[in-house]
Amino acid sequence: MSVPVGIDLGTTNSAVAYIDGDQPRIITDSSGQNTFPSVFAVTKDGSRLVGNLAKRQMIINPENTIYAVKRLIGRRFDSEEVQEAIKKLPYRIVRGPNDDVRIELPDKIYSIQEISAAILIYLKKIAEEALQTEVHEAVITVPAYFNDNQRQATKDAGIIAGLDVLRIINEPTAAALSFGLHKKTDRATIAVYDLGGGTFDISILEMRKGNFEVLSTAGDTYLGGEDFDRRLMEYMMEKFKKETGVDLSEDKMAMQRLKEAAEKAKCDLSFTSEIEIKLPFIAMGETEPLHLNLVITREIFEDLVAALVRTTIETCAQALELAGKKPSDIDEVLLVGGQTRSPIVQREVEKFFGRRPSKNVNPDEAVALGAAVQAHALTSGGEIFLYDITPFSLGIETAGGKFARIIERNSTVPVTKTRVFTTSENDQQAVKIRVYQGDKEIAEENVFLGEFVLSGIRPAPKGVPRIEVSFHIDSDGIVNVSAKDLDTGKEQSITITSSSGLTEAEVQEMAEEAKIYELELEV
Numbered sequence: 226m227s228v229p230v231g232i233d234l235g236t237t238n239s240a241v242a243y244i245d246g247d248q249p250r251i252i253t254d255s256s257g258q259n260t261f262p263s264v265f266a267v268t269k270d271g272s273r274l275v276g277n278l279a280k281r282q283m284i285i286n287p288e289n290t291i292y293a294v295k296r297l298i299g300r301r302f303d304s305e306e307v308q309e310a311i312k313k314l315p316y317r318i319v320r321g322p323n324d325d326v327r328i329e330l331p332d333k334i335y336s337i338q339e340i341s342a343a344i345l346i347y348l349k350k351i352a353e354e355a356l357q358t359e360v361h362e363a364v365i366t367v368p369a370y371f372n373d374n375q376r377q378a379t380k381d382a383g384i385i386a387g388l389d390v391l392r393i394i395n396e397p398t399a400a401a402l403s404f405g406l407h408k409k410t411d412r413a414t415i416a417v418y419d420l421g422g423g424t425f426d427i428s429i430l431e432m433r434k435g436n437f438e439v440l441s442t443a444g445d446t447y448l449g450g451e452d453f454d455r456r457l458m459e460y461m462m463e464k465f466k467k468e469t470g471v472d473l474s475e476d477k478m479a480m481q482r483l484k485e486a487a488e489k490a491k492c493d494l495s496f497t498s499e500i501e502i503k504l505p506f507i508a509m510g511e512t513e514p515l516h517l518n519l520v521i522t523r524e525i526f527e528d529l530v531a532a533l534v535r536t537t538i539e540t541c542a543q544a545l546e547l548a549g550k551k552p553s554d555i556d557e558v559l560l561v562g563g564q565t566r567s568p569i570v571q572r573e574v575e576k577f578f579g580r581r582p583s584k585n586v587n588p589d590e591a592v593a594l595g596a597a598v599q600a601h602a603l604t605s606g607g608e609i610f611l612y613d614i615t616p617f618s619l620g621i622e623t624a625g626g627k628f629a630r631i632i633e634r635n636s637t638v639p640v641t642k643t644r645v646f647t648t649s650e651n652d653q654q655a656v657k658i659r660v661y662q663g664d665k666e667i668a669e670e671n672v673f674l675g676e677f678v679l680s681g682i683r684p685a686p687k688g689v690p691r692i693e694v695s696f697h698i699d700s701d702g703i704v705n706v707s708a709k710d711l712d713t714g715k716e717q718s719i720t721i722t723s724s725s726g727l728t729e730a731e732v733q734e735m736a737e738e739a740k741i742y743e744l745e746l747e748v
């Protein structure tokens with residue numbers, strides 16, 4: 226016996242769910258915990274830790290404690306996002322042999338997929354313990370804006386973890402499935418507002434007879450609950466400095482205590498209107514130890530974070546515009562992510578959309594629950610079809626290094642689009658078609674996908690030859706680009722398959738190694 230599961234592989238926390246009878250249910254560990262830190266660490270003595278154990282030793286082992294790998298998965302080492310992450314993250318990010326991203330730890334250099342696999346193995350073990358059965362098949366969720374490489378890399382992480390990855394689905398779609406919207410109504414336009422620990426996403430979906438289509442997505446990969454904590458922390462430090470003259474910002478230990486206290490205060494303020502923070506012996510004064518005692522009201526907290534919430538609402542407006550919708554077109558607003566428990570978030574979302582968000586599903590669990598619904602449907606012959614969109618535009622480089630979009634971002638796949646181009650020089654007999662993915666005006670600033678040459682063009686003044694360029698994306702996200710000389714009928718094409726950054730052989734090798742690791746892992 227093996228039970229299919231749904232996995233929400235999150236930036237800060239992950240969760241796993243299954244179907245019990247006909248109800249999706251979250252899987253808890255023996256202590257009743259329902260989400261688990263997406264953290265991996267190697268200790269000084271070389272042992273590997275995942276989840277709670279890894280998170281707990283983070284302060285004393287910061288350079289060997291790996292978190293937020295979701296920001297790195299499936300990206301090129303030279304990409305802007307990775308270069309940005311290198312500045313922000315305390316661990317050693319290095320260039321991999323395929324220009325991919327790797328992390329150097331005391332025992333070896335890990336691929337990002339292996340670290341994600343360690344988290345998946347941990348979740349699999351928790352599920353196996355709880356359900357007392359084997360777990361092989363899984364649906365794993367990713368943000369709707371993940372590109373093909375990031376999706377492929379997530380799938381490879383699943384393969385390394387020894388899972389049969391039934392499908393990779395979009396997080397907002399999973400959230401909608403967990404709310405059972407496909408059972409309640411035939412047709413609905415849905416906004417999924419997802420504010421987690423480190424990231425914010427808003428997606429507009431359209432559901433018709435159980436088919437979900439993502440109309441648009443927008444978000445901020447560096448805005449989440451941690452920013453709320455930081456605002457509160459800064460306030461606490463400022464108050465303390467005013468009172469005692471002591472600046473706590475250089476004291477790592479004190480900062481960690483402040484951070485924990487801020488997060489706890491924030492969570493409590495979702496349910497009470499005032500809390501008292503007490504941190505005894507937080508610093509040493511000239512003659513005696515100093516204590517931090519502070520009362521924080523919900524009002525103070527809301528003032529501190531109002532600008533953050535406003536930013537998310539502006540992003541909601543962008544997503545609606547991209548989808549060609551107005552707030553009044555939205556039939557359901559779903560809240561996902563732990564940070565949506567703050568009343569200020571719920572209030573502002575309600576104000577913007579003009580309707581009360583649905584709250585019948587736990588925001589930490591919604592994505593995993595929906596993934597479980599999909600896993601069950603795929604293994605039991607149930608039918609839920611999911612359409613996808615291209616998260617970025619696709620196009621080619623034209624004269625002067627400009628980027629010409631051929632398929633616009635947020636197009637539903639499968640899709641085919643064609644445009645006619647010409648030559649830029651007299652008697653030009655060949656053109657090089659360079660294919661990019663992105664939304665920047667300069668081709669080079671986008672992600673390069675591949676190139677090919679169409680030759681044998683009959684000599685003619687520039688601007689005369691007509692070269693038809695076609696892009697086709699199939700339902701698995703595979704891109705085919707062809708160019709045809711309309712004069713001679715000559716044609717050339719290229720198929721671009723996504724790359725996770727690892728070769729198939731590397732994935733196999735890492736999967737073998739992970740099997741040994743799985744036997745050692747304790748949950």
Ligand code: AMP
Nearest residue numbers: 238421422450451492495562563564566
């Ligand atoms: P997620 O990434 O979805 O697990 O969300 C984690 C974020 O939700 C963290 O920043 C938590 O501090 C925050 N969070 C969890 N519970 C609450 C709560 N009761 N009120 C406000 N924020 C919360």
